Structures are given as structure tokens and as C-alpha cells.
Amino acid sequence: MHGGPTPHDVLHDAVDWGRVVVATLARGIVATLLGLALWAAAPAVIGWQPTTVMTGSMEPRLVPGDVVVSRPVSAEEVREGKILLADDPDQPGHLRMHRYVEAGPGGTLVTKGDANPQRDSTPLEPSAVHGVAFLRIPFVGSPILWLRQGEWAPIGLLVLGLGALLALCTVDGSLRRLAGADTDTDTDTDGGDFGGDGAGSSDDVRDPSADDVRDPVVDDRREARDGAATRLQAAATVPTTRRALRRRDRRVRRVRLLGGGAAVVLLVSGAVGTLVPTPAVAAPFSRATSTVASLGTATAVAVPTLTCVQTTADIVTIEWTYPDNIGTPNSFDLMNGTTQVATAAGTAKSLQYRGSGLLNLGTSYDLTLRTNLGGSWLVTNTTPVKVRVTSLLGSGSATCVR
Numbered sequence: 001m002h003g004g005p006t007p008h009d010v011l012h013d014a015v016d017w018g019r020v021v022v023a024t025l026a027r028g029i030v031a032t033l034l035g036l037a038l039w040a041a042a043p044a045v046i047g048w049q050p051t052t053v054m055t056g057s058m059e060p061r062l063v064p065g066d067v068v069v070s071r072p073v074s075a076e077e078v079r080e081g082k083i084l085l086a087d088d089p090d091q092p093g094h095l096r097m098h099r100y101v102e103a104g105p106g107g108t109l110v111t112k113g114d115a116n117p118q119r120d121s122t123p124l125e126p127s128a129v130h131g132v133a134f135l136r137i138p139f140v141g142s143p144i145l146w147l148r149q150g151e152w153a154p155i156g157l158l159v160l161g162l163g164a165l166l167a168l169c170t171v172d173g174s175l176r177r178l179a180g181a182d183t184d185t186d187t188d189t190d191g192g193d194f195g196g197d198g199a200g201s202s203d204d205v206r207d208p209s210a211d212d213v214r215d216p217v218v219d220d221r222r223e224a225r226d227g228a229a230t231r232l233q234a235a236a237t238v239p240t241t242r243r244a245l246r247r248r249d250r251r252v253r254r255v256r257l258l259g260g261g262a263a264v265v266l267l268v269s270g271a272v273g274t275l276v277p278t279p280a281v282a283a284p285f286s287r288a289t290s291t292v293a294s295l296g297t298a299t300a301v302a303v304p305t306l307t308c309v310q311t312t313a314d315i316v317t318i319e320w321t322y323p324d325n326i327g328t329p330n331s332f333d334l335m336n337g338t339t340q341v342a343t344a345a346g347t348a349k350s351l352q353y354r355g356s357g358l359l360n361l362g363t364s365y366d367l368t369l370r371t372n373l374g375g376s377w378l379v380t381n382t383t384p385v386k387v388r389v390t391s392l393l394g395s396g397s398a399t400c401v402r
Contacts, residue, residue: 019172026168040067040137047072049130051085051095052141054148055340056356057113058083058097063356064339065142068097070131078126083133084111089122090374096120097133117345121330121374142359149339154359300371300379301326308367308385311352314397316387318342319350320369333370335380341367355389355396364388364401 040050053066061083062068070085078084080100086109088096098111098120108123146155303320311317318334329346334353344351353367366384386401 016172016175019175022168023170023172026165026171030165030169036137036140039135040069040140043069043071043135048134049085051097052144053097054145056342057115057340058099059115059356061114062097062136063138064341065139065145067137067141068133069135069137070097071134072131073129075126078109078129078132084109084124085130085133086111086124087128087130089124089128090120095130096124113343116331116343118331145339149337151360151363153361153363157359157361300329300373300377302371302379302381303332303369304381306369306381306383306385308387308400310400314399315352315354316398316400317350317352318367318369318385320381321349322371329371330374331372333372335368335370336365340370346372353387353398355387355391355398360389360391360396362388362390 044050049070049072051068051070053062053064053068056064068083068085078100080102082100083097084100085095085097088094090096096111098113098116100109101112101119102110104110104123108125109129110119110123112119143155143158146152301323303322305321307319309317309319320332322329322332331346332344332348332351333340334342334344334351342351342353364386365388367387368380368382368384370378370380372378388399388401390397390399
């Protein structure tokens with residue numbers, strides 16, 4: 001009499017179900033990532049322009065690492081309040097993505113970054129507008145931002161994560177193969193190749209009248225034996241042992257895994273390759289500026305001192321000094337290498353900063369301050385402050401490093 005499933009059987013079933021759930025979730029995540037990459041790249045086929053956000057000048061609406069797809073529009077559709085993608089007049093060959101705030105003189109367009117305290121000093125010509133921001137795909141362009149900033153740690157973690165994700169997609173492979181093998185076995189035992197009951201069909205019954213019809217005898221010089229011809233070469237056999245089948249399944253699984261990984265890399269690389277126009281990758285967005293008429297000289301002066309003060313547990317204050325007798329700059333830009341991460345008005349002597357990004361596990365950066373007089377009149381101080389940034393899914397914190 002059967003007493004029901006044993007604890008070992010229950011545990012084994014639970015593990016199998018867990019493998020199925022994990023593999024299904026992993027495949028869903030891979031499909032989502034591929035879908036986001038395709039969603040960001042596909043509009044380029046119809047002439048729309050995907051661009052990666054490289055700075056925080058449009059936060060919180062747009063954050064670094066977002067991909068924004070701009071839709072070409074006519075001049076009549078360019079209205080105040082829209083986010084425009086246009087050629088940056090202050091930096092030839094670069095792009096500006098800021099909000100259109102008001103009409104300027106001579107039919108020009110005055111723009112401003114949402115996070116910037118002032119409007120851009122140089123208005124846009126209507127002919128310079130590429131389109132209006134239409135679609136935002138969050139964080140898809142983060143690998144491009146990391147490459148630009150030389151952040152190899154998150155790139156390595158991303159590669160390892162994708163590899164682990166692809167491996168998790170196959171953890172239920174043996175269960176699916178066993179299910180397929182059980183189905184094949186049931187089909188074979190139901191009737192074999194002829195659809196009978198497993199004991200042969202009517203074609204196997206010999207007609208007694210056929211004894212009178214004999215085929216011509218062919219002398220092939222071989223000896224007839226009742227038993228097996230042991231010295232004759234046997235036909236090649238297909239390995240059917242469990243060990244041989246497992247080895248074959250492992251080889252097939254490795255080939256599928258490598259092929260699937262290569263396909264994912266190719267698809268993502270191809271999508272990323274179409275995400276951003278070359279000028280947009282190399283340039284940060286334009287900074288907010290004011291009129292340069294108040295400047296007494298066209299020579300930019302770097303700030304002589306720069307310090308970091310911990311304001312709260314996750315926010316730092318960057319403070320500096322600047323001479324008062326040489327005019328007021330348009331803005332002070334906090335720089336991480338060549339990327340602007342924050343900005344302040346030309347009259348300010350401090351700004352607050354906290355990290356942001358998709359994933360950052362406590363990387364330290366040397367931040368500098370750039371004096372911006374507008375156009376190409378820029379100068380960066382040579383004594384940086386070190387700040388450690390930790391972020392996850394856009395929420396970050398910054399701490400001063402002494």
C-alpha cells in the first residue's frame with residue numbers, strides 16, 4: 001500500500017518548481033532588456049533621432065543615461081514648453097536638449113535646462129532644431145555614459161550580470177528535456193511506426209502461398225549461420241545510455257547558451273550603435289548662461305580654492321572662492337572629467353551635489369569646477385575634490401573623501 005509522497009519527493013518537486021520559476025523570470029528580464037533596446041533604436045528607422053542624455057541639466061525630467069527619441073516637426077509645431085533637440089550654437093558639432101521657454105529676437109528660440117538657474121545665453125535658430133522630445137526610455141544609455149566617463153567597474157558588473165542572467169535562463173533545461181523524452185516514449189509505446197498495439201501488425205503475417213514464389217539464388221560466397229556472424233562488422237550504434245545522453249545534452253546546451261549569448265550581444269550592440277548620433281555622445285548639453293556684457297575681460301579665471309563639505313548623509317556641498325573684481329561669470333559648472341554633473345549661477349559660491357545613475361557601488365571621482373564665460377571662454381581649476389558616489393536605479397548619495 002502506497003503511503004503518499006516522501007519528504008524527499010516533496011523537496012525534489014519544490015526545487016524543480018523553483019528552477020522553472022527562476023528560468024522563466026530570467027527569460028522575462030532578457031526579453032524586457034531586448035525590448036527596451038529595440039524600442040529605443042527602432043524609431044531611427046522612420047527618421048526619428050534617439051539621443052543619450054549625458055548631463056543633469058534637465059533633471060528631474062531627464063537624467064543621465066536616459067535615451068530620448070526626438071520626433072521631427074514643422075516650425076509651426078515648435079511651441080513654448082516643448083523640449084527641443086537642436087545643434088548647439090555655443091559648441092559646434094554638439095547637440096543641445098533643453099526646454100523652449102520663450103521667443104527670442106529675430107524669430108530665435110530661447111531655451112533653458114530645467115535644472116539650470118538661468119537661460120542659455122545663445123538662442124537657437126529655428127533651422128537648427130532637429131525635433132521635439134517625444135519618447136523617454138530610462139537608463140538604456142547608461143553603458144554609453146559609463147564608457148564616456150571611463151567607469152569600467154559598472155561595465156564589468158553589467159557584463160557579469162548578463163552572463164549570469166543567460167545562465168539562469170537554462171536552469172530548467174533538463175526538466176524540459178525530460179518532459180520531451182516522456183512524450184516521445186508515450187508516443188512510441190502507443191503503436192510504434194505502424195500505429196499498431198506494439199506486437200506487430202498484419203504486415204508481419206506471412207502468406208503461405210508465397211512459398212511457391214522463390215527469388216533467384218545469389219551466391220555471395222558468405223556462410224549462412226543460425227547465430228550472429230561474430231567476425232562481421234556490426235552496424236554503427238547510437239549511444240543510448242543515460243551517461244551518453246547526458247553528455248550529448250550538455251554539448252547541445254553549451255552550444256545553445258553560447259549562441260544565445262552571442263545573439264544577445266549582437267542585438268544589444270547593434271541597438272546601442274544606433275542610439276546616439278556621434279556628436280551627441282562626445283558632448284555634454286549646453287550650460288545655462290547669462291549675458292556677457294557685465295564681464296570686464298574675456299579672460300576666464302579658474303577658482304583658486306575648492307572644498308567639499310558633507311551637508312547630509314547623502315548630499316555634499318562644493319564650495320569655492322572667486323575674485324569679485326574681475327567680473328561675474330555666466331556659470332560655474334561642476335565637472336567629472338569632461339562631463340558636467342551640476343551647475344550654479346555665476347554669482348554663487350557653492351552648490352549641492354548628490355550622485356545619480358543606474359548602478360554605482362561607491363566609486364570615487366575627482367570633481368573639478370569650470371568657470372564658464374560663455375562660448376569657448378572656459379577654464380577649469382587644477383585642484384579637484386574627491387567625492388564617493390553610490391547609486392541604484394537613479395537614486396544616489398554622495399560623500400566627501402578626505
